[in-house]
Amino acid sequence: MRSRLFRLVAATASLVLIAFLVPLALLVRQVAADRATTAATAAAQSLVPVVATADRGTVELTVSQVRATSRYPITVLWPADGSLIGASAPRSRALQLAARGRSVTARAPGGREILIAVQGAPAGTIVIRTFVTTAELRAGVLRAWLILGLLGIGLLGVGLVVADAIARSMLGPVTALAALSQRLSGGDLDARIEPAGPAEIRDVGAALNHLAGRIGDLLTGEREAAADLSHRLRTPLTALRLETESLRDPAEAERVTAVVDALERTVTQIISDTRHPRRSGGRCDARQILTERVDYWSALADEQDRPVSTVLPDHPVPVAVDGDELAAAVDALLENVFAHTPEATAFTVRLEATTSGARVVIGDDGSGLPGGDLPGRGRSGRASTGLGLDIARRTAHAAGGALTLGRSPNGGAEITLTLPAPSAIS
Structure with missing residues (x-):
């Protein structure tokens, strides 16, 4: 912005100058020429009274006296015999024209000649000639042009200095606004700016400050509401735990208690995350997380006669995702399999280690997703909230990965969760 304003002022000022x-330079040259011409004409006209009334001898004497004091050569054309009195001069066409009674000023080689025709003299029409050289016509012009050039350069410099000062006065507040917007986009909602600069820029700064405060208030309210809602779930969880204790089958009671414990840990994690959101992704062993989640869902799969196939490496697979977040994403994907495919439909959980991280692939033998594309947040073609896949998608995107949809070998849906390794984002 500063360079653009600088160039704009330079171009505008240059055109004006x-x-x-x-x-003005042309006028100075014309004035200098007119001044020299006027001086030479005055010197020639001083002879008019003499040549109009005196004889040749007196004219010769007067011409010699004038030439001694004048800087311009004086020549008199005597009409009786066509001879020249005074300085020698070429017999130009202008001289011949003046001899016929017409005073003229004409260009000549090396300068300008001035011819004054004096009529009514006893000897006939007498012509007084003087000559002004080119140097005399341009005397002082170069110096005046130099002064004008220096004046123009000075004015241009002043204009550029003023433009630079204006640009800096505008660029500073604009740069501060850009830095503030970058900090806000990076999640620093405590960032503020002291409004400065022109009124319009100050208004933008004040609006950004107000916007940051408003966003902070909204996020705080949202987090508190989510935490309060999650906290209210503890009461039914406590009642559910008491109910599990009354179950007669110890194995069933143990299984239900494990589910309640997992749900309570999830609620506790939600409360912690909403009140103190994490700003970095963390890391975990994807193989361990998938092993735990598949074991958890295997009980339900056995009840629904669903064949489960797992393909996991025999070594740890670190990824740049927090363990709880990855577990929630895998749960969301597996829940979709149970919710949107008929009972007895087989599914596969596969973990593939790559040079840049890992891929978690969950495929089923169902009919695939409606429309063949991932639904947006809150949208689903079936009886669901449409948030399950979005949880997995946001987990992948937050870590720098991706969530893609494909077809399983048996024609069902196949969701691939691509996750980077911790070193890939460090």
Whole structure:
């Protein structure tokens, strides 16, 4: 912005100075020429009274006296015999024209000649000639042009200095606004700016400050509401735990208690995350997380006669995702399999280690997703909230990975969760 304003002022000032200085320079040259011409004409006209009334001898004497004091050569064309009195001069066409009674000023090689025709003299029409050299016509012009050039450069410099000062006065507040917006986009909602600069920029700064405060208030309210809602779930969880204790089958009671414990840990994690959101992704062993989650869902799969196939490496697979977040994403994907495919439909959980991280692939033998594409958040073609896949998608995107949809070998849906390794984002 600063360089653009600088170039704009330089171009504008240059055009204005050229439009002003060029005509002025031409005028100075014309004035200098007119001044020299006027002085030479005055010197020649001083002889008019003498040549109009005196004889040749007196004219020769007067011409010699004038030449001694004048800087311009004086020549008199005597009409009786066509001879020249005074300085020698070429018999130009202008001299011949003046001899016929017409005073003229004409260009000549090396300068300008001035011819004054004096009529009514006893000897006939007498012509007084003087000559002004080119150097005399341009005397002082170069110096005046130099002064004008320096004046133009000075004015241009002043204009550029003023433009630079204006640009800096605007660029500073604009740069501060850009830095503030970057900090806000990075999640620093405590960032503020002291409004400065022109009124419009100050208004933008004040609006950004207000926007940051408003966003902070909304996020705080949202987190508190989510935490309060999650906290309210503890009461039914406590009642559910008491109910599990009354179960007669110890194995069933143990299984239900494990589910309640997992649900309570999830609620506790939600409360912690909403009140103190994490700003970095963390890391975990994807193989361990998938082993735990498949074991958890295997009990339900056995009840629904669902064949489960797992393909896991025999070594740890670190990924740049927090363990609880990855577990929630895998749960969301597996829940979709149970919710949207008929009982006895087989599914596969596969973990593939790659050079840049890992891929978690969950496929089923169902009919696939409606429309063949991942639904947006809150949208689903079936009886669901549409948030399950979005949880997995946001987990992948937050870590720098991706969530993609494909077809399993048996024609069902196949969701691939691509996750980077911890070193890939460090």
